[in-house]
Amino acid sequence: MAQIVLKQIEKSFKQEKIIENLNVTIEDGSFTVLVGPSGCGKSTTLRMIAGLEQQSGGEIWIGDKCVNGVEPGKRNVAMVFQNYALYPMMTVKENIEFGLVNRKVPKQERERLIKEITEIVGLSEYLNKKPQALSGGQRQRVALARAMVKNPAVFLMDEPLSNLDAKLRHQMRTELIQLHKRLGATFVFVTHDQVEAMSMGDRIVIMNKGQIQQADSPMKIYDDPDNVFTAQFIGTPPMNVIHREAIFPYMEGQLHSDIHQVGFRPEKAMMTMEKKPIAGCVQFSARILTRETLGAEIIYQLEAKLGLVAVKSFLKPLEFANEVQISVPMKDLYYFDHEGKRARQYERSEERELVALGGGYA
Amino acid sequence: MTTASKSIVRVLNVTAMLVLVAIFVIPFLWMISTSLKSYSETVIFPPKWIPSEIMWSNFAAAWNSGPFLKYLMNSVVVSISILLLQFTTITLAAYAFARYSFKGDKLLFGITMVTLMIPGQLIFLPVYLLMSKWGLINNLLALILPFSSSAFGIFMLRQSFKQVQEELIEAARLDDAPEWKIILKIMVPMARPTLVTFALFSFIAHWNDYFWPLVMTTSDAARTLPIGISKLREVDGGAAWHILMAGNMILVIPILIVFSFAQRQIIKAFVYSGVK
Numbered sequence: 191m192a193q194i195v196l197k198q199i200e201k202s203f204k205q206e207k208i209i210e211n212l213n214v215t216i217e218d219g220s221f222t223v224l225v226g227p228s229g230c231g232k233s234t235t236l237r238m239i240a241g242l243e244q245q246s247g248g249e250i251w252i253g254d255k256c257v258n259g260v261e262p263g264k265r266n267v268a269m270v271f272q273n274y275a276l277y278p279m280m281t282v283k284e285n286i287e288f289g290l291v292n293r294k295v296p297k298q299e300r301e302r303l304i305k306e307i308t309e310i311v312g313l314s315e316y317l318n319k320k321p322q323a324l325s326g327g328q329r330q331r332v333a334l335a336r337a338m339v340k341n342p343a344v345f346l347m348d349e350p351l352s353n354l355d356a357k358l359r360h361q362m363r364t365e366l367i368q369l370h371k372r373l374g375a376t377f378v379f380v381t382h383d384q385v386e387a388m389s390m391g392d393r394i395v396i397m398n399k400g401q402i403q404q405a406d407s408p409m410k411i412y413d414d415p416d417n418v419f420t421a422q423f424i425g426t427p428p429m430n431v432i433h434r435e436a437i438f439p440y441m442e443g444q445l446h447s448d449i450h451q452v453g454f455r456p457e458k459a460m461m462t463m464e465k466k467p468i469a470g471c472v473q474f475s476a477r478i479l480t481r482e483t484l485g486a487e488i489i490y491q492l493e494a495k496l497g498l499v500a501v502k503s504f505l506k507p508l509e510f511a512n513e514v515q516i517s518v519p520m521k522d523l524y525y526f527d528h529e530g531k532r533a534r535q536y537e538r539s540e541e542r543e544l545v546a547l548g549g550g551y552a
Numbered sequence: 553m554t555t556a557s558k559s560i561v562r563v564l565n566v567t568a569m570l571v572l573v574a575i576f577v578i579p580f581l582w583m584i585s586t587s588l589k590s591y592s593e594t595v596i597f598p599p600k601w602i603p604s605e606i607m608w609s610n611f612a613a614a615w616n617s618g619p620f621l622k623y624l625m626n627s628v629v630v631s632i633s634i635l636l637l638q639f640t641t642i643t644l645a646a647y648a649f650a651r652y653s654f655k656g657d658k659l660l661f662g663i664t665m666v667t668l669m670i671p672g673q674l675i676f677l678p679v680y681l682l683m684s685k686w687g688l689i690n691n692l693l694a695l696i697l698p699f700s701s702s703a704f705g706i707f708m709l710r711q712s713f714k715q716v717q718e719e720l721i722e723a724a725r726l727d728d729a730p731e732w733k734i735i736l737k738i739m740v741p742m743a744r745p746t747l748v749t750f751a752l753f754s755f756i757a758h759w760n761d762y763f764w765p766l767v768m769t770t771s772d773a774a775r776t777l778p779i780g781i782s783k784l785r786e787v788d789g790g791a792a793w794h795i796l797m798a799g800n801m802i803l804v805i806p807i808l809i810v811f812s813f814a815q816r817q818i819i820k821a822f823v824y825s826g827v828k
Contacts, residue, residue, distance in 0.1 A: 240722075240726060241725075242722050242725065242726075261725070261728075262722070262725045262726045263725055263726055263727060263728030263729065264728065267726070268726060269722075269723070269726050271719045271722070271723065273717070273719060275717065275719035275720050275722065275723040276723075277720060277723070277724075277737075277738060278742070279741040279742065279744075280737075288724070288727050288729070288737075289726075289727035289728060289729075292727055292728040292729050292730070292733065293728055336723075336727075340727075
């Protein structure tokens with residue numbers, strides 16, 4: 191069992207408080223992604239779990255043990271660093287072996303483990319090479335092998351894919367997901383890339399300014415964001431969030447005074463040429479500024495009276511007209527209060543179907 | 553720049569370098585040449601570069617003029633002991649200065665740096681008195697202990713320890729490596745170019761040191777090569793230059809061997825440090 195529990199964690203550097211009252215439970219065997227903009231405290235949180243950083247207050251539990259005063263090497267965790275942090279003067283084999291030697295694993299056992307692990311990550315031919323003779327992807331695999339060979343209960347990964355090129359990153363993502371399934375260990379993965387978070391995690395913890403904004407499954411976060419930050423952080427392009435004054439004239443019915451902002455996902459907006467009223471929709475006209483053709487989908491940046499709006503369409507021909515009509519169903523609107531929190535009680539979401547990214551309106 | 557002016561610059565460059573090389577190499581060659589001449593050839597004018605007869609016997613004469621085996625052994629023991637002691641102390645000190653912040657670290661490092669500015673001639677008297685109080689005069693320890701650490705070495709090594717990525721140390725911590733192993737297996741190999749360079753400086757300085765052994769010793773039993781060789785000058789009827797130069801060759805050859813070895817190591821070490 192290696193559930194990780196952070197209880198009232200605080201962290202300050204000198205006078206500055208980076209993290210305040212952080213409480214989160216990372217379930218055993220989950221693939222949890224900590225995601226947020228830079229400086230949000232996600233890496234610090236990971237490093238505190240690893241023991242590389244001492245928290246200023248609170249408790250960290252790994253499994254059924256409070257690890258507050260425990261050395262990093264004794265926490266039964268392994269970490270993969272962004273720049274891999276391979277020992278440059280050691281061969282691939284020595285790199286993988288280093289942790290085992292320190293744990294006084296007998297030689298025969300070490301040889302067996304190294305053989306087994308290097309076959310999994312496909313490094314058998316490179317055992318006697320130095321890290322600098324390897325490509326980025328291979329180094330990444332060495333770093334993974336070094337972590338795996340210790341058979342830890344928890345894998346901590348600090349942006350391990352960000353030094354790889356796009357294609358390799360994609361491939362490694364899939365490999366990591368498979369690896370997680372195979373090992374069944376708890377993975378904690380830090381990234382600033384929301385796409386990476388969505389595609390890899392079975393649980394996402396969104397952080398901003400040292401605080402957890404929302405912790406949930408990827409689809410739950412996408413469909414049911416708790417606040418404006420989450421709504422805009424997850425999804426490409428981000429959710430359109432418009433001030434009440436700007437959108438009110440286009441809406442039917444009343445808007446409760448608690449509602450400060452109104453949002454809708456770019457793929458929920460319908461784009462038409464002719465002006466024809468559709469019941470239960472917010473409608474406005476807009477001018478197309480840019481068209482991003484991504485193949486199956488097209489993203490339009492539009493300028494309307496109520497502000498700049500992004501609209502995403504699927505499997506439809508490119509729209510060349512300058513002026514278009516935008517209609518957004520009322521049931522797809524998200525309401526936020528003055529503090530940026532969701533005001534769910536005023537939404538007409540009971541009609542909303544929880545559709546995945548590819549949903550949309552044909 | 554035109555090709556003509558380019559080649560002029562090149563010619564000037566090469567000429568300047570040749571002059572520099574000559575300044576360093578000619579005295580050296582002159583030493584080799586003199587060490588192989590007979591006495592009469594050392595004093596003839598105009599001087600001759602190539603001796604008419606190669607006198608290997610000069611080396612034997614120099615070697616047999618005193619307890620040279622003893623001198624050589626003393627030199628070896630002193631230089632190597634100093635080196636080993638310095639490696640131990642500067643590695644530990646540099647690691648502490650580079651990687652830890654503790655109370656008074658800046659002050660201690662400042663004091664360490666200040667010692668660089670104090671010449672040995674200024675402190676030899678108190679050190680002599682100390683050694684004499686400990687009864688170490690005419691003991692090799694008096695030649696070794698005062699050099700058991702090096703501020704210069706601490707400074708150099710601290711700089712290269714500071715350049716080691718923090719993540720490497722963190723990775724080692726997560727690999728359950730004890731502190732001594734982090735120093736020995738991660739930091740020291742990463743700082744190899746610095747250590748080799750420092751070793752070379754230190755070895756040459758203490759191998760050639762004349763002043764300190766002269767002050768601290770009075771008997772041949774504890775004297776080193778440079779003193780033995782300087783005694784070759786004290787021959788009746790003027791200096792026997794050919795013997796003296798043969799003695800100098802005996803002094804220099806070990807350094808040449810060490811240097812050629814270290815040079816290869818330095819190049820190798822620089823290739824090692826290509827981290828990314």
